[in-house]
Amino acid sequence: MNIHRINTSLAMILRMLIRRKIVLILILLIPTVFLSIVEFTSAERVIHFQLASVGDQVFIDMPEKSISFIFFSVASAGFLVSFLALNLIQKNHNANKRLVLCGYHPLELLTSILLVLLLTILFISVYIGLLTIAFTPVDHPVSFTLSLALIGFVYGSYGLAVGSLVKGELEAILLIVLLVNIDVGWLQNPIFYAAAQNQILIEFLPAYFPSQASIVKAFTNYSAVSASLYALLYGMIFLIISMLIFFYKMRTK
Amino acid sequence: MILKLENIYKSYSKKPVLKEVSLQLEAGTLTGIVGENGSGKSTLMRIIAGDISANRGKVHKNGKTGYCPQEAILFPEITVQEHFRYFSAAYNIEAEVLNVRVEELLDHFNYRKYYNTRVNNLSGGTRQKLNLSIALLHEPELLILDEPYNGFDWDTYLKFWDYTKDLKEKGCSILVVSHLINEKKKFDRIYKLENGTLK
Numbered sequence: 001m002n003i004h005r006i007n008t009s010l011a012m013i014l015r016m017l018i019r020r021k022i023v024l025i026l027i028l029l030i031p032t033v034f035l036s037i038v039e040f041t042s043a044e045r046v047i048h049f050q051l052a053s054v055g056d057q058v059f060i061d062m063p064e065k066s067i068s069f070i071f072f073s074v075a076s077a078g079f080l081v082s083f084l085a086l087n088l089i090q091k092n093h094n095a096n097k098r099l100v101l102c103g104y105h106p107l108e109l110l111t112s113i114l115l116v117l118l119l120t121i122l123f124i125s126v127y128i129g130l131l132t133i134a135f136t137p138v139d140h141p142v143s144f145t146l147s148l149a150l151i152g153f154v155y156g157s158y159g160l161a162v163g164s165l166v167k168g169e170l171e172a173i174l175l176i177v178l179l180v181n182i183d184v185g186w187l188q189n190p191i192f193y194a195a196a197q198n199q200i201l202i203e204f205l206p207a208y209f210p211s212q213a214s215i216v217k218a219f220t221n222y223s224a225v226s227a228s229l230y231a232l233l234y235g236m237i238f239l240i241i242s243m244l245i246f247f248y249k250m251r252t253k
Numbered sequence: 254m255i256l257k258l259e260n261i262y263k264s265y266s267k268k269p270v271l272k273e274v275s276l277q278l279e280a281g282t283l284t285g286i287v288g289e290n291g292s293g294k295s296t297l298m299r300i301i302a303g304d305i306s307a308n309r310g311k312v313h314k315n316g317k318t319g320y321c322p323q324e325a326i327l328f329p330e331i332t333v334q335e336h337f338r339y340f341s342a343a344y345n346i347e348a349e350v351l352n353v354r355v356e357e358l359l360d361h362f363n364y365r366k367y368y369n370t371r372v373n374n375l376s377g378g379t380r381q382k383l384n385l386s387i388a389l390l391h392e393p394e395l396l397i398l399d400e401p402y403n404g405f406d407w408d409t410y411l412k413f414w415d416y417t418k419d420l421k422e423k424g425c426s427i428l429v430v431s432h433l434i435n436e437k438k439k440f441d442r443i444y445k446l447e448n449g450t451l452k
Contacts, residue, residue, distance in 0.1 A: 002342075002345075004342060005342045005343070008338060008339060008342040009339070009342070012328070012331055012335060012338075012339050015330065015331060015335070016328060016330040016331060019330040019331075019371070020330060092328050094326045095326050095327060095328050097304065097326075098320075098322070098326045098387075099339070099340070099343050101302055101303055101304060101320060102340055102343035102344055102387075102391075103343040103344050103345060104342075104343045252303040252304075
């Protein structure tokens with residue numbers, strides 16, 4: 001591991017990411033549009049929502065609008081980080097391979113990519129956290145922001161895994177949009193989840209623990225440690241899969 | 254011996270592309286490989302460069318290798334200068350040496366004015382100059398060039414041959430692959446890749 005190489009690669013990957021117009025447009029638009037839609041369309045009726053990660057009999061009663069703000073901030077953080085992670089690992093695959101042929105170790109490149117992903121997760125979670133707080137009051141802003149970082153980590157790792165596995169850009173984007181829509185956008189939606197059959201199935205999806213952690217920290221004083229640990233575990237599984245595929249594809253022959 | 258290939262065999266979906274290809278290159282030589290489109294030239298180059306592996310056979314290399322792929326494999330969002338910096342880190346080139354090398358390559362291939370231009374704003378010919386310069390940056394002992402003068406204008410084409418002549422005199426072994434080789438006199442040896450074998 002050569003620190004100079006990692007620093008150089010980190011600087012270059014960050015530059016490339018920032019110079020892609022679509023990245024800045026999506027970061028600016030997605031959370032703003034999602035939260036504005038909630039502001040203009042959600043009702044004030046109270047929803048009886050089960051915090052299954054805390055306990056079987058733990059319910060909270062919150063207005064649909066407040067809970068939707070949290071839910072949509074989680075969805076936008078998950079989608080954004082997943083898309084950016086995909087971009088990081090897939091966009092310059094051949095040029096990265098050339099760097100490896102010229103002397104870079106795949107681990108040095110991967111370390112730089114993961115550091116950029118970490119910075120991206122931190123930036124997006126703080127940005128969406130602040131934006132959400134501007135729309136609705138949150139009980140524990142710092143912990144809530146950390147829960148957004150958790151969904152970023154889980155879905156960022158998923159984006160890396162998809163980007164490592166799938167060669168085509170469109171196919172990879174479809175896989176991300178599909179899971180984000182079904183998982184974060186639909187099944188974890190409190191309005192659906194509150195009355196869903198087979199909730200056990202929903203609990204096995206990647207966004208379950210980060211969603212639970214974000215609702216817990218936004219509106220209650222319950223601990224979200226257990227949900228956060230499970231979320232980290234989920235993210236680590238995706239991360240390990242993506243690292244193994246990346247190494248396999250990047251190794252020199 | 255700079256490069257030795259022993260009985261290289263490669264197939265795609267059970268269809269053989271290279272059959273028992275053997276080749277040896279010595280220092281200070283210029284060797285050409287010609288062949289029709291789809292004859293397996295680029296596959297052979299990628300095997301030598303270490304990009305893909307052969308199903309059977311051995312590749313022995315001595316010394317630093319420079320590889321210029323057929324397509325310009327670059328990062329669209331960063332500049333020419335940033336490419337030199339990025340690839341110099343890969344090659345472990347010291348800053349002072351890098352500056353000298355970059356100056357020399359920019360002047361020789363005449364694209365200094367694009368030094369701070371991002372690759373996605375460069376013409377195909379200038380991208381190819383950068384593609385080639387990256388392969389030359391660390392003064393390799395073995396240079397593998399896959400259709401290296403694609404997109405070059407006449408002046409750059411001539412400069413390319415001047416550069417290879419200098420490299421050869423310094424002891425570099427150069428392997429050029431092309432579907433068409435006009436400058437036959439410049440080569441020490443030219444092979445034809447046909448039906449998966451070198452002739």
